[in-house]
Amino acid sequence: MNYESLKLEKQICFPLYASSRAVTALYRPLLDEFDITYPQYLVLLVxxxxxxxxxxxxxxxxxxxxxxxxxxxxxxxxxxLLTRDRSDQDERSLVVSLTTKGKKLQKKAVCIPERLLEESGLTPEKVEGLKRDLDDLLIILEQKLRNSA
Structure with a gap:
């Protein structure tokens, strides 16, 4: 039997996992300045x-x-940072809205992407290419997951 495919260095999952952890760690001190976590930052971006x-x-x-x-x-x-209220159209649905504090935070947080780019040491072109590739991978994987459900 050939166990070559089971080597850690052959796995795509590991560099994705480790990179995700590293990027989140780079975000942490930037987000600490705004007293928010990375998942909270993602919600705010939306x-x-x-x-x-x-x-x-x-x-x-x-x-x-x-x-x-x-x-x-x-x-x-x-x-x-936000409010959660019942929808006027459908009482079963919650609508999430920014508060004034959440809106003001956007003006302060506008520096985060640039600062993260500086911290990463990557060029903007490299980041754009990685993002395109990861977006493509995510689309493929999400379709596979939906089809298998």
């Missing part, structure tokens, strides 16, 4: 693009289920 959005849409954009998202949003609500 809300800064589209305020007053259903919880379900946030989950779809971030690939998170409501069981994961709800405690995160509750914490963000208690820190004054």
């Amino acid at each position: 809300l800064w693009e589209t305020d007053k959005i259903p919880l379900k849409e946030i989950g779809e954009k971030l690939f998170l289920d409501s069981g994961t998202l709800t405690p995160l949003l509750k914490k963000m609500e208690s820190s004054g």
